[in-house]
Amino acid sequence: MLRVIDLRDRLASGEQLDYAALVPRAEFDVDAAVEVVRPICDDVAVRGVSALRHWSDRFDHVVPEEFRVPAADLAAAVEQLDPEVRAAFEVAIDRRRRVSAAELGETSTTVELAPGAVVTQRMIPVNRVGLYVPGGLAALASSVIMNVVPAQVAGVASLAVASPPQVDFDGLPHPNILALCHLLGVEEVYAVGGAQAVAMFAYGVEDLCPKVDLVTGPGNIYVVAAKRLLKGLVNIDSEAGTTEIAILADAEAEPVHVAADLISQAEHDPAAAAVLVTDAPGLADAVQAELAAQVPEAKHAERITTALGGHQSAVVLVDDLDQGIDVVNAYAAEHLELHTVDAAGVASRITNAGAIFVGTWSPVSLGDYCAGSTHVLPTAGCACHSSGLNVKSFLKAVNVISYDRAALSEVARHVEVFAESEDLPAHGAAVSRRFPGDASGRRRPGQE
Incomplete structure (x- = not known):
């Protein structure tokens, strides 16, 4: 049901692999x-x-x-x-x-940079x-x-x-x-x-x-x-596209669970992406057999079959777990499940994913509803630079700057020099006019 992309032995032969390009995605124009x-x-x-x-x-x-x-x-x-x-x-x-x-x-952080120089x-x-x-x-x-x-x-x-x-x-x-x-x-x-x-x-x-x-x-x-x-x-929060699941699994994974989880996300949309990355060909075969058995039983079998058979879904065979981690980090899936020995340890090596589901008892559908986490997550590889919807999505950071006379005097010359270097002398003048003439007692940096 899932097509197979075989990456085994290609690194050993000296080939340079662009994993982000090799693992396909749904078209989203x-x-x-x-x-x-x-x-x-x-x-x-x-x-x-x-x-x-x-x-x-x-x-x-x-x-x-x-x-x-x-x-x-x-x-x-x-x-x-x-x-x-x-x-x-x-x-x-x-x-x-x-x-x-x-x-x-x-919700508030204050830094005192010098006496009288405070940024909150x-x-x-x-x-x-x-x-x-x-x-x-x-x-x-x-x-x-x-x-x-x-x-x-x-x-x-x-x-x-x-x-x-x-x-x-x-x-x-x-x-x-x-x-x-x-x-x-x-x-x-x-x-x-x-x-x-x-x-x-x-x-x-x-x-x-x-x-x-x-x-x-x-x-x-x-x-x-x-x-x-x-x-x-x-x-806006993000440009969220069609849902996707990637599963990184080894020979110890339970094929019934892996197949069920791929199906659960394929159920969303005919264009949904379901990708299994594994170093265990035997597991891949067992998952394919489970898909063949489970999909016909599903209410939305036609939609699921279309998604699993689409170009955006695949089994990716890798040499070992290290290569598998590289593949899923490059793919930057919206949802990433880890069905491996020491799944928690593997999770610590994942840098790109919208959400990481650790072990066979943490399926994506748990996150969709009752895990307590967000399910509004970056898609289409955007997990390499974006986060899911969370409290901070609804907050804006505002700096509150409070310097007294002495604190401004301490850095005044630095501001003037910086402004001159950018050919914006009025910026510097906005500071120097507060201290009319050196005789006013303004301390230059370094002066006692």
């Missing part, structure tokens, strides 16, 4: 999608609610009676929850909140955030938790959630999404999906939704394209 969403975003900016009605009808095939979901519908969604579902939601909220509180850490860094929450929750192939209610909880812990004062209206629910978002919003105390919820939701947040819509400062949350390529197009007008 955001630039092309930007041109698709540009007229949608422009229309929302100009026509507001009328544009939302038009694009909701065209893409979601339903126009909500009210784009802002009434409070009564939010409360009713909680009342209608199955008790076991509600219990699962509450466990997930509690664990994500506790981890988020730890992520917050210190304050972490200040963004004023208003628009949180997007997908509702396409799967209504990802868990994304409500992953967006809202860290934003609340960060101290964001104004939160709005948008999710596509559903034909099956009279133009409201999925009931589980509404229920989670109510459980979390989010009262501003919009039945708006896709690029038009991002545009609504970015521009604001008169008499409906005030403009936000930051848009977060995953979505399809058109949501990503709208975020790219409107970045600058608002800030």
Whole structure:
């Protein structure tokens, strides 16, 4: 089911291997999608609610009676929850909140560089955030938790959630999404999906939704394209693409577990990527056999088969674990599972991954829901430079500079010299004019 990329013995033969190029990824042409969403975003900016009605009808095939979901519908969604579902939601909220509180850490740091020379860094929450929750192939209610909880812990004062209206629910978002919003105390919820939701947040819509400062949350390529197009007008968290899982496994791994975990992520999307990296050909064969047995039993077998058979998914055979670690670090997967002897030790050698799942009892699906970690993670290799959505995503660092006269005098000449070196003499003059003439008693650096 998975195609095989064999890297064994190629290093020994002297070949230079570019692992990032050799391990394939799903195609994700955001630039092309930007041109698709540009007229949608422009229309929302100009026509507001009328544009939302038009694009909701065209893409979601339903126009909500009210784009802002009434409070009564939010409360009713909680009342209608199955008790076991509600219990699962509450466990997930509690664990994500506790981890988020730890992520917050210190919100103010002060450094005294010299007597009277103090710089303080304050972490200040963004004023208003628009949180997007997908509702396409799967209504990802868990994304409500992953967006809202860290934003609340960060101290964001104004939160709005948008999710596509559903034909099956009279133009409201999925009931589980509404229920989670109510459980979390989010009262501003919009039945708006896709690029038009991002545009609504970015521009604001008169008499409906005030403009936000930051848009977060995953979505399809058109949501990503709208975020790219409107970045600058608002800030965004990331350009999250199609989900991906990489598993690094050795001969001791359990094939049933490895196969199940590859399937779990392939279930998301026909373009989802599932990559197994192993130095054990016997394990690879056993996993292929398990996939053949497990996939037909899955509810979304057709979608999973397409994903596993796509060019973005593969078994990568390596010489040894060291090469396997190099391969997964180069791939920089959104989700990386480690099914190896001393998986914790291997985890310490991983430098690039959105999230690392250590050992056979830490599957990605745990992180999707109840681990306490975030599941909004960098894709497409961006884990080499970016982090998943967390409390700090909703904070901005502001330096507060407080020097007294003596402290400024201590470095005044350095500022003047630096300014002259950049041919910006007025910068230096802004300091020297505070000390009119050397006779004023300004101490030069090094003077007693």
